[in-house]
Amino acid sequence: MPDGTSDRPGLRERKKARTRAAIQSHALRLFTDQGYDQTTIDQIIDAADVSASTFFRYFPTKESVVLFDDFDPRIIAAFQAQPQGVPPVAALRVALREAFVGLTAEQLEEQRERLALVLGVPALRGAMLDQLSQAMLLVSEAIADREDRSRDDFAVRTIAGAIVGSMFAVLAQLADDPDAELADLIDEAFSFLEGGLRL
Helix, strand or coil: CCCCCCCCCCCCHHHHHHHHHHHHHCCCCHHHHHHHCCCCCCHHHHHCCCCCHHHHHHCCCCCHHHHHHHHHHHHHHHHHHHCCCHHHHHHHHHHHHHHHHCCCHHHHHHHHHHHHHHCHHHHHHHHHHHHHHHHHHHHHHHHHHHHCCCCCCCCHHHHHHHHHHHHHHEEEEEEEHHCHHHHHHHHHHHHHHHHHCCC
């Protein structure tokens, strides 16, 4: 029998997500129209029709407007839900596909726009390096917990680094190839990982 609970976020969380997405959408339009460096936070605030306090509640910097997404918690939750006994790389491959396969054409285009900005703007490339470092830590912790290993286990960190590096390769390919499918690129990258990185 249903117990009345649901995995769907509550009204407050949905409203916050809509506000965050609206700010990002207006910011990306401005970045595309007039350039990242030429766009100020005040211009984004005016375009999104929000207060300064609202903007900074969601995004502490201009860089974070481009770099923020909510994929990490969804990916980790899907990874943790994979059956025990499935190797960590295979489990993460499934989790990533589940997180990205349902993106709409509009969402994929927004991802491409963000990637083009990150790869083309030095300040964003620098900020993304910190984000990749945080992603490697998150993946390391998830793998260590699943495999009952220490979180500072070098083998775990190495696997996490290979996974995060492969995802960076996926994103770079997605930015270069307008016809590429994100889910298919993830599968191809992980087939290399699971095959021992043989060419």
